[in-house]
Amino acid sequence: MLKVEDLEIYYHQIRALTGISFEVDKGEICALLGANGAGKTTTLRAISGLLKPFRGRILFMDREITSLPPHEIVRKGIIHVPEGRGVFEELTVLENLELGGYLVKERETIKKNLSHVYELFPVLYERRRQLAGTLSGGEQQMLAIGRGLLAHPRLLLLDEPSLGLSPILVKRISQTIKRINEEGVTILLVEQNIHMAVELTHRGYLLETGSLLLEGEGRELLKNEKVKEAYLG
Amino acid sequence: MSRRRLNHLLFIALLITGLSFYVSSFGLIVSSQQIINGIQKGSMYALIALGYTMVYGIIRLINFAHGDIFMIGVYLSCFTGELLIKRGISGAFLLSMLVAISGCVLLGVAIERVAYRPLRDKPRLTMLITALGVSLFLGNFLSLSPHQLPFPLKYLVFGPEFRSFPILIEEKTYEIWGVILNNIKLINLGIALLLMIVLEYIVKYTLLGKAMRATAFNKEVALLMGIDINRIITFTFALGAGLAGVAGIMYGTTYGVLQSPYLGLWPGIVAFVAAVLGGIGNIPGAMVGGFLMGTIETIATSINSSLGYGVTFLVLILVLLIKPQGLLGKPTVEKA
Numbered sequence: 315m316l317k318v319e320d321l322e323i324y325y326h327q328i329r330a331l332t333g334i335s336f337e338v339d340k341g342e343i344c345a346l347l348g349a350n351g352a353g354k355t356t357t358l359r360a361i362s363g364l365l366k367p368f369r370g371r372i373l374f375m376d377r378e379i380t381s382l383p384p385h386e387i388v389r390k391g392i393i394h395v396p397e398g399r400g401v402f403e404e405l406t407v408l409e410n411l412e413l414g415g416y417l418v419k420e421r422e423t424i425k426k427n428l429s430h431v432y433e434l435f436p437v438l439y440e441r442r443r444q445l446a447g448t449l450s451g452g453e454q455q456m457l458a459i460g461r462g463l464l465a466h467p468r469l470l471l472l473d474e475p476s477l478g479l480s481p482i483l484v485k486r487i488s489q490t491i492k493r494i495n496e497e498g499v500t501i502l503l504v505e506q507n508i509h510m511a512v513e514l515t516h517r518g519y520l521l522e523t524g525s526l527l528l529e530g531e532g533r534e535l536l537k538n539e540k541v542k543e544a545y546l547g
Numbered sequence: 548m549s550r551r552r553l554n555h556l557l558f559i560a561l562l563i564t565g566l567s568f569y570v571s572s573f574g575l576i577v578s579s580q581q582i583i584n585g586i587q588k589g590s591m592y593a594l595i596a597l598g599y600t601m602v603y604g605i606i607r608l609i610n611f612a613h614g615d616i617f618m619i620g621v622y623l624s625c626f627t628g629e630l631l632i633k634r635g636i637s638g639a640f641l642l643s644m645l646v647a648i649s650g651c652v653l654l655g656v657a658i659e660r661v662a663y664r665p666l667r668d669k670p671r672l673t674m675l676i677t678a679l680g681v682s683l684f685l686g687n688f689l690s691l692s693p694h695q696l697p698f699p700l701k702y703l704v705f706g707p708e709f710r711s712f713p714i715l716i717e718e719k720t721y722e723i724w725g726v727i728l729n730n731i732k733l734i735n736l737g738i739a740l741l742l743m744i745v746l747e748y749i750v751k752y753t754l755l756g757k758a759m760r761a762t763a764f765n766k767e768v769a770l771l772m773g774i775d776i777n778r779i780i781t782f783t784f785a786l787g788a789g790l791a792g793v794a795g796i797m798y799g800t801t802y803g804v805l806q807s808p809y810l811g812l813w814p815g816i817v818a819f820v821a822a823v824l825g826g827i828g829n830i831p832g833a834m835v836g837g838f839l840m841g842t843i844e845t846i847a848t849s850i851n852s853s854l855g856y857g858v859t860f861l862v863l864i865l866v867l868l869i870k871p872q873g874l875l876g877k878p879t880v881e882k883a
Contacts, residue, residue, distance in 0.1 A: 362771060388773030400768040402761045409757050416758060417773040465773065 315340040315500055316361070316392075316469055321370035323353075323360055330356045333370065334526040336519050338469065343491070343501045345511045347535065348521035349544050354504040355397055357521070358471045361502075362394035363387045374469070389417055391468030397477065397504075399458040403447030407438055410446050410457055414464030423466065431460040434490055452483040459490070469500045476507040488514050512536050520544060555874045559839060566846065580726050581845050587732045587801070589841020590739035594794040595818035596825070596833035596840075597746065598655075598787025604763040604828035605783045607671060608663065611678040614815015615685035616655050616788050618808055620647040620795020621712075622689075622705050625805055628713040640715040640800075647792040655788025656781055664777070682815075689808035705808050712799040735797045742793060743834055746786070750830060759783060763828070813856075817844065820863045826876020835874060 316338040323331040331353045338344045346354045359365045361372055363384035372380045379387055402410050411431060415424045432439040435456040441449060446457060455475055462470055475491065476484045488510050495501050505511035511518065518535050520527040527540055535541050595617050602610045624647040631639040662681050666674045693701040719730045750756040762769040762779045769776055798814065799805065821840040825832025840859065847858035872878045 364767060364770065383775070384770040385773045385775045388771070394771045396768060396771060400765060400771070402764050402768065404764055405757065405760055409760075412754065413757055413761050413769075413772045413774070416754065461772075 315375060316502065317371075317373040318357070318361070319371045319373070321357065321360060321372065322368045323356055323365055324368050325356070330524055331360070331367075332524045334521070334524075335370075336526060336529070338500060338502050339517075340500055341495075341498070342516040343495050343503060343514050345503045345505060345515040345518035346521060347505065347508060347511060347518050347541065347544070348527075350506075351523065352521040352544075353524045354521055355473055356524075358394055358473055358502070358504060361387075361471060362392060364394075385417070388465060391466070392471065393462040393465050393467035393469070394471040395458050395462045395473060395475070397473035399451075399454045401446040401449070401454050401457050401461070403445065405446060406443055407446055407449070407457055408442040410461050411438070411442075411464055414461030416465070418464070418466060424464065427464045427466060431463050434463075434493070435460050451478050452480070452487075455479060455483075455487060456490075459487070459494075463494065463499075467499055469502065470494065471502050471504075473504045474506060475503070476505060476510050484510055508536070508541070552875060555870075556835075559874070563842065563846075578726075579724075581849050582842060583726055583728065583732075585842030585845035586838055587736050587841070588845055589821075589838035590736050591794045591797045591801070591837075592814065592818045592821050592841050593834045593837025594739055594742065594790045594797070595814060596821040596837045597743075597830065598791050599819050599822040600825070600827055600830060600833040601759075601783050601787050603822070604830075605759065605780055606663070606667065606674075608674050608678060609819065609827075610663075610787075611675075611815070612658055612662075612681040612685060613787065613791060614811035614813075614818070615682050615808075616651050616658075616811070617791040617795050617798075617814060617818075618811025619654055619685070619689075620651045620792035621798050621805055621810065622795075622808070623647045623650040623792070624715075624796035624799050625710060625712050628715050628799075632713050632715075639713070640796075643715060644793060644796045647795050648789045649792075651788040651792030651795065652785045655784045655791070659781060659784045664780075686809045686812065707807050709807070710805040712803045712805060715796075715800055731800050735800065738793065739797070742790060746790070747830065749786075755779075755782065817859050820859055820866075824862060824866050824873055826873025829873065829875045832873055832875035 318337070319335050320333045321331050321335070322329070322333045334357070346357060348354050356365065360367050363382055367380060371378055374390055374392060379390060402413065405413070411428060415427060418424050437453055438457060438460055441453065446454065449457060459472070459475065472491065475487050479487065484507060491501060491503070491514060503511060503515060512532050512535050515532050517529070517531055519529050520535070520541055522544060528538065530538060595613065598613050599610060602608055602613070624643040627643040627646040628639050631642055636642070658681055662677050663674055666677060689705045690707045691704045693704055693706050696704065716731050716734065721728045750759060758769065758774045758779050759782070761772065762774060762776050766776055817840050818837065821836035822833045823836070824839060825834070825836030840862065843858060843862060844855040848855040866873060
């Protein structure tokens with residue numbers, strides 16, 4: 315579904331990615347693992363068009379999307395839920411969700427997606443008139459994911475959905491991610507919390523300082539020495 | 548409205564009352580007439596201030612060319628009005644306003660495209676200096692004398708001389724409780740209030756308005772929502788410039804004279820101070836600030852005809868010293 319070929323990216327003068335290639339298959343949850351600074355977020359930002367690659371190609375459903383502006387990429391069905399949640403704190407919960415469906419023209423679809431999101435996260439319905447900035451960290455994460463769902467994604471890029479959440483919330487979020495996936499959304503997950511990641515994912519890639527180290531199946535990854543090294547030092 | 552905001556408004560109200568008592572002790576009376584005049588002038592400042600504040604909100608730029616966009620609105624409505632009256636076409640007021648609005652919108656959008664967009668990723672100071680340059684260019688270029696210029700250019704300039712604004716609406720005066728009102732001022736005030744309500748509706752309730760606020764809050768996340776932020780920025784400039792165009796015809800109908808193409812400078816500065824007073828980036832703040840500045844300037848001018856200028860800058864200095872975030876703005880930490 316998504317194919318990244320030989321992606322090389324510079325941040326100013328510094329090479330953040332040294333030419334990585336990987337694939338995400340339709341229907342799976344795929345993880346990008348790695349320590350801080352390995353280039354995971356950079357990879358997501360390149361896929362969603364926020365960063366222009368220096369070299370390499372990104373293909374989505376066999377069409378090249380490398381040089382497209384972010385809003386065109388959203389239109390194709392790739393939705394990026396950014397790290398640190400990135401909700402619009404000065405807008406209400408409902409306004410945040412509506413903006414998630416910015417490119418969806420049909421009112422009916424928006425209504426349907428909205429009630430689906432409310433069903434997944436009932437707390438968002440209760441707080442729909444509140445400013446997003448008044449939500450707790452966990453609720454903001456739910457809002458960020460819910461907002462992503464409003465655009466009717468085919469591929470959801472999730473950047474550190476467990477960041478700063480309590481273990482109970484992490485469990486709830488990961489159950490929801492699983493459910494979203496079962497409903498037919500392909501997911502590319504970037505995660506520091508390796509236990510959460512391997513529980514969820516079918517397949518994962520390990521990144522280290524800008525290059526791809528290895529590929530493995532969910533739980534298998536945990537046994538790998540390199541993975542242990544990357545996460546436990 | 549929160550209690551703190553209410554307190555600030557009360558504070559300002561007290562300040563004005565105090566000032567008027569002080570003034571009246573000198574034997575001069577701040578009459579309700581001056582307040583009415585101030586509100587009318589203030590509605591014009593508020594319309595201009597909205598353009599400053601919206602543009603600042605979305606790209607953090609003080610668009611110094613905004614006063615000159617307003618000036619072009621004055622001239623465009625003047626020329627259109629003259630032409631229509633000469634031809635005897637009715638509805639000159641509304642048609643001139645439409646021409647002023649469209650001309651200003653096109654110019655505002657063009658300035659953003661040509662002068663600001665290429666500099667968006669550069670340090671903010673670069674764009675600010677460019678804005679000053681655009682402002683100086685417009686004022687000076689349009690002040691050139693047509694007969695000194697070669698063929699195509701001579702039709703583009705306004706010339707430096709005085710012009711009188713055509714009479715678009717027959718003036719009628721009314722007296723209510725000793726206050727003299729005229730229909731032109733009332734029409735202008737009504738239009739200004741109506742536009743402010745429409746603007747508030749657009750920003751608050753339409754998807755485009757929500758996208759504007761989202762883009763102002765966080766551009767990168769706005770991009771991830773599929774918002775084409777270039778379109779939103781263009782739309783913001785168009786809105787601001789259109790309001791300046793309306794302020795332009797208000798200026799013409801109220802004062803009746805066009806001094807020179809530098810005439811946008813002073814209203815531009817007052818409106819900028821109004822935007823800062825209300826809290827730059829804050830839309831209701833610009834409206835409140837505009838009305839306050841109009842009133843303050845009118846009262847100061849009535850004491851001494853050249854006091855208005857000084858008091859405007861005094862307000863700016865006081866706001867920056869005491870409450871730099873403005874009356875309705877939130878305190879923020881300036882990032883480098």
